[in-house]
Amino acid sequence: MGQVSRRQLLAGLALVGAGSVVGCSSGGAARGDNTVYVVDSLTAADSDPVALRFGATSWAAHLDPKLTVVGARTEDGASTEALAEGVTRSDAHTLVVLSGAHDVGRVAFERTAYFIEEIVKTVRSQRVLLCTLPPRDPRPDLHVQFNQNLALLAKDKGWMLCDPSPALSVGVLWAPGMSDDGLHPTVAGATTIGQELSRCLLDPQ
Numbered sequence: 001m002g003q004v005s006r007r008q009l010l011a012g013l014a015l016v017g018a019g020s021v022v023g024c025s026s027g028g029a030a031r032g033d034n035t036v037y038v039v040d041s042l043t044a045a046d047s048d049p050v051a052l053r054f055g056a057t058s059w060a061a062h063l064d065p066k067l068t069v070v071g072a073r074t075e076d077g078a079s080t081e082a083l084a085e086g087v088t089r090s091d092a093h094t095l096v097v098l099s100g101a102h103d104v105g106r107v108a109f110e111r112t113a114y115f116i117e118e119i120v121k122t123v124r125s126q127r128v129l130l131c132t133l134p135p136r137d138p139r140p141d142l143h144v145q146f147n148q149n150l151a152l153l154a155k156d157k158g159w160m161l162c163d164p165s166p167a168l169s170v171g172v173l174w175a176p177g178m179s180d181d182g183l184h185p186t187v188a189g190a191t192t193i194g195q196e197l198s199r200c201l202l203d204p205q
Helices: 006-016 078-087 109-122 140-157 185-201
Strands: 033-039 068-074 094-098 127-131 160-163
Touching: 033 109, 068 094, 078 109, 094 109, 109 140, 127 140, 127 185, 140 160, 160 185
Parallel strands: 033 068, 033 094, 094 127, 127 160
Antiparallel strands: none
16 A cells, blocks of 8 residues: 555545544653553563563663553454454553554555554553554565555554654664564564663653
8 A cells, every 4th residue: 555645544544444532641640650551463572471471582671761561452463353352441651562563565645644643542641652563574665655654544543653763774764783583673673672662661752
């Protein structure tokens, strides 16, 4: 799917899911309230999301110690629709979503956007951080186009957007050592994603 215009995206979202979504402000978290709920389809690794234990190749294991994960829905290879079916209500201040890598090239972006909104409505956090997808080798163009649409969605909904790709990539491809398969991060890649997301959460611009 190519890049969609603002008007096209909004029209598509209206078709797949009517009704308003409560977003969040783009300001920083209140002091002492750095709790997060994680939704992720790329880096479940050897994690146990129920017990909130995350493996070394999960970026959630590398978040700043000031941030506390209080809930998670993670599953490698899951579509955004599948993730939406498993999320729960949470008291977490911030919802962090990194999903869509397994939607790209399979479903229209508007469908992904609809289920991201369903995740937001279910979790009901005060703040939402939408993360762009890391590089993709081969066919990097798929993630480039998808990320442009994610940025537009975040802007439309008033959500924060975090792009860890500059720290992970050389051009539009993974930097050496950041991925072994061209899609999932290594420990070094997961560490970098965790650091970049922490920066976005703790020092929002």
